[in-house]
Amino acid sequence: MTAGRRDSGEGKGGAAAPVDVVGTPVSRVDALDKVTGAAKYTGDLIVPGMLYGKVLRSPFPHARIICVDASAAERIPGVRAVLTGRDLADLDPYYGHAVRDRPVVAIDRVRFAGEPVAAVAADDEHTAHAALAAIQVEYQELPAVTDLTMALNDGAPRVHEEALRPGFLHSGEFRREEGNICYHYRIARGDAARAMAAADVVVEGDYTFPAVYQYAMEPHTVVAQWSADGLTVWACCQHPYLVRAELAGIFRLPQSAVRVIVPYVGGGFGSKSYTRMEPLTAALARKAGRPIRIANRVDEAMLTTRRHNMRCWLRTGVARDGRVVARECRIWLDTGAYADNGPRVALAAGDAAPGPYRWQAVAVDAWAVYTHMPPAGSYRAFGATHLQWIGESQIDVLAHRLGIDPVECRRRNLLRPGEEVRPGRKPLEADLAADVSKVAAAVGWGTPKPPLVGRGVSIGVMGAGANPASTAAVRMQADGTLVLLASTTEIGQGARTVLAQIAAQELALPLERIRVAGADTHVTPYDRSTGASRSTTVAGLAVQRAAADVREQLLDIASRVWGLPRVALRLHEGAVWHETESRSYADLIATHFGIAGGELIGRGEVAPGRGDGQAAGPVFWEISCGGAEVELDPSTGRIRVRRLASVADVGKAINPQLVEVQDEGACLQGLGNAFFEEMLFDGGQLINGSLLEYRVPTMADLPDEFHSILVGNGVGPGPYGAMGVGEGALAAVPGAIVNALLDLGLQMRDLPLTPERVWRRLREVE
Amino acid sequence: MEIDRPPQARLRIGLTVNGRPVEAGIEPRELLLDFLRNRLGLTGAKRSCDVQVCGACTVLVDDVPVSACCTLAYEARGRRVLTIEGLARDGRLHPLQDAFIEHAAVQCGFCTPGMILTALALLREVPAPTPVQVKAHMKDTLCRCTGYWKIIDAVVDAGRRMQAGEAPDAGGGAREVAPRGKP
């Protein structure tokens, strides 16, 4: 840990006393609830009168719905309502934050196998489930494009023939092209063709990345209830305010009539980004006139959103002395039947393609492509995970060819702090050459290797922080304790703890006196989203400002009470001090209101419009840097990871223990993505929709040695110089492993690196 | 405790849940997980994979970890069931719960109840396990957040402290179950 404390510069006068709860590994504020089983998740809630919903899903990837007959199902005792496309007539039934292309429930047509066609509400789950079989649906099967090649063929059936509307959030990015192209992102810098022609050594190749399931252990779960006041939804979502906006749009309600409450969330990793099962649950509850709970099963969660599978062509040219010259890249991402977050993923993939190097010229095209497959959206470090291993692999191929050490080759070409990463966007903060040297050292770079052992490193940067719009409020109660209101959701990352630490620091309050409310759009103020590693950096800044607001109020009161200037006062342990005299916060509040009551309300916001961050973004560049040492079993093709290292460049760790565990978790998901995770389809049908057949990492997959290296130069845009982490390592790990195999002479171009794949490559090489 | 018979109940069972006797009328098809969650309100055990792979629904039946998602409630008749809600005793956490908090072995918390109960079964067989023994015993219980290292640290530490007599089994942890910062 090499963090240096940096003054926040946020407060003026009466600076917080050095409680220094920031920078210490305090216990999580939600841990007690979670180790005792008291923590409530959406599926643990029971709303009086609640019914249970089940979803009937399409067996075909593409079909016209001739007729849905639910009459037999409706007659089953205990069945209260059946929702079909016909029930949406008075709504604006399409949603999607990027493109409004997804119906609440299928209308006239299904576009992927697994698409909701109807939903049943019943007194209990068994009855609801049994009623699904009683719904008669007549389909006319239509030709389907169930992979990228089919979708891109001339004359391929179009997934969306109708005119599409842009979503409310990303209208600026909505660039629909011909055929099944949903979105096209392009980077053109310099004359790439000419620069490539002048390069001394050129390498190119075709690569693939599979569809991957996020596996948040809690599958999507929603409870919806209607009342005269409007719609209330309890959901395990990451972005409650975005869900609220979409629900308001669908049901034609003012935003104030929609309330989204987020209990504890059992993991997200992007799978609970944006709007998922909320519209369907709300529509079913509306029809039934009763509260409803819908809980996805794992296979349904897989069909709700997933990571994009991808095809990629990449070419890199370098000069004889190892200087990088030009890179060209074409990326096709299978976004499935609905755009979901495909446009953003294409953008992130395109941005990741060049890597953090000093090119003369770059030409990148990234397309999100509609297919008749389940929709694909966000999964931790999207785009970067797709591309980093490919670009980093070509750097190593070229380094090997030129006889230059791969780490040395990177040192010569990596961008330096202050250099431009992408035209017109924020310059780089971090020292990448130092970061890559750290992971290299941690995996034994340059030391003798036993036979069949290889080492590799990988580095990249990803635009993080999403849109920097956050607000927060803190309410100091009459007894001097604090209620903190923020709409960043607690998805396991430790947001509630870190935000409490920031408020504690600013107000010199013991952490025990702070409570953090769960996100509730009627109570906790606006936050754009929870993702893109933004909670600490952006929401944290809003909380810091809100706490500083209360601090100023306390100082004003104390200054009046004592008749002293504010510079003569300081905050310490829940009281304002002048020399050896103190008045507790409770005292000051009582004096202010003149009764034993009242409260001080602090408000904080981060708004790009007021000059926070750069409009062009990103809020910060998250570093993705990893190293691996692997051992190959040539008889089976199985790979064992001996050492794994990651750099988490956090600017300033508000809670080092939480940073570490975020980084460790991201690394393990990186191993899963590298080695075995893959959703398998046959003609558009998911065939491994169960944890029996979809393998995620276990304790048995841990490397022998693991190093999470925290780097903090205090240069982040968040509070105390912090910047987010939690995603980078996932994008770094596959590249480090692929390069470690390259070190053994095996060039891998398809993930995951299954033993069979490695074994086949080994035989080709021999 | 006496639990009402649901309309289709055809079986009457008696069992002990977290030390308390329970009599209940159940349907034969009722799963132990649904019985605990829906009938007794013990929602600590979670439904995740639903195919007895992940371990999020783990409870101990006669001290042995079982997947409540694939076990009939009927199987628990005459037996002792321990869920995460029954682990703290006399207002004190179990040392494992303490250790999970201290080592940041908890993130989203969805796996935590099953993970802690699986660790408890291990500590009863192997009082002070090594990290290798923890990995071997707990590899079938999934966590998607932490990367497992901190869980292993927590279990090893709890075992060490219990064996050294610093923290007895069943209650006796350092922390109170009561909320933080009582006035």
Next chain:
Amino acid sequence: MLRPFEIHEPATVAEASRLLARLGEQAAVYAGGTELLLLMKEGLAHFPHLVNIKTIGGLDAIAFEDGVLRLGAVATHREIETSPAARQHAPLVARVASQVGNLRVRAAGTIGGNLCFAEPHSDPAAVLVAWDATLVLARAGGERCVPAAGFFLGMLQTAREPDEILTAVEVRPLPPGTGAAYHRFALHERPTAAVAAVVTVRDGAVAAARVVVGSVGPVPVRVPEAEDALAGRRPEGEVLRAAAEVAGRRADVLEDMFTSTEYKRHLVSLLAARALHDAVSAARTAH
């Protein structure tokens, strides 16, 4: 979701058999439920009646008597794994019990349930076929013994008649000069390929060999060509290699969504080489 069913609790094997005879296809034997309930939850099968044979006294006993280790059909994998008798008289059988599924499955799943379900990836099935274990099947009228090799007829199909109960698995300790080994390769909880080998070495040559390939085909099967390649020969280098190679070439291999038949054959050869090596080593020290 489980559809409604009734649970029957027969007190004797005869009673269970009569119930099964009466209920026919409406009934399934419930012996642990780890496979059966999964299937029923997924809606892939439904039985309105479950006949719980775990209530029959003594069916869970594990005992060594008259030179035979008898594993009661409803002994759990965990009980076999930890049984002193099993560990002493058939250590490989005890060890393979510790590899089944996961720790929760092993606590609930029974040896009889595992064998009668005839899931193609069963670890105990492959080992017991190689070991030449005997399966005891009983019905109201009496009982019969079936060699493990004759029990598995196809994927999820066995020689058990609908009104028969598997009551025990009889395992004889290996004769002098005999060693056994089992090697598996798993990408998931269930193995991708597995080979069990039991080899008797007398006067430096192979006197008897049973090579069984599991997990790659519908049922665990002996590979006679591999066994013939060993018979009478000195179990060393090229001989073992050749037998292992034949095992891979001749095994009945099905493709699945994860692995090609070519790779599975390669794995079988590899695992056969390892299993034969270990079985021969064990045989040389077993007197």
